[in-house]
């Protein structure tokens with residue numbers, strides 16, 4: 001029988017055969033970086049051959065972005081992303097029969113330790129990689145960069161040119177992005193200034 005999607009936190013904690021437990025699961029919002037926990041994700045988490053498999057949809061409370069989460073956590077609590085489409089992975093996990101140990105693991109009480117959570121560290125690494133991928137795939141690149149004499153102000157001791165000529169096309173200053181998050185059609189100058197094509 002197919003299991004329903006549920007709040008991801010309802011599945012936790014899950015316990016591996018080696019005694020390690022996953023009590024929390026966090027992912028940063030792919031859009032604004034807000035850290036979401038399992039309460040803000042809906043889907044399924046299962047123990048499959050001593051790995052925890054997760055397929056869920058997360059909704060960011062801050063920017064309302066919806067995004068998919070599909071990953072497998074090994075008994076050392078390392079999180080690996082799943083390359084299968086999340087929808088298929090979700091259906092597979094829900095159709096899988098309940099295994100020995102799954103139910104009892106869920107009944108284990110959360111004792112709330114103070115050790116750093118590897119899940120959180122992995123989530124941060126994920127976010128950094130997503131940011132890098134987005135930056136490299138969509139951002140505008142230019143060979144010939146001309147900076148305007150006119151400056152709008154200063155940031156980190158450096159002038160903010162009002163506009164740029166990128167291979168002859170004019171781009172206007174859009175915003176400061178200290179974390180170098182570049183959107184589609186945007187140009188990153190000096191690692192923190194974002195420019196957009198003048199429309």
Ligand SMILES: [Zn+2]
Nearest residue numbers: 029032060063
């Ligand atoms: Zn968000």
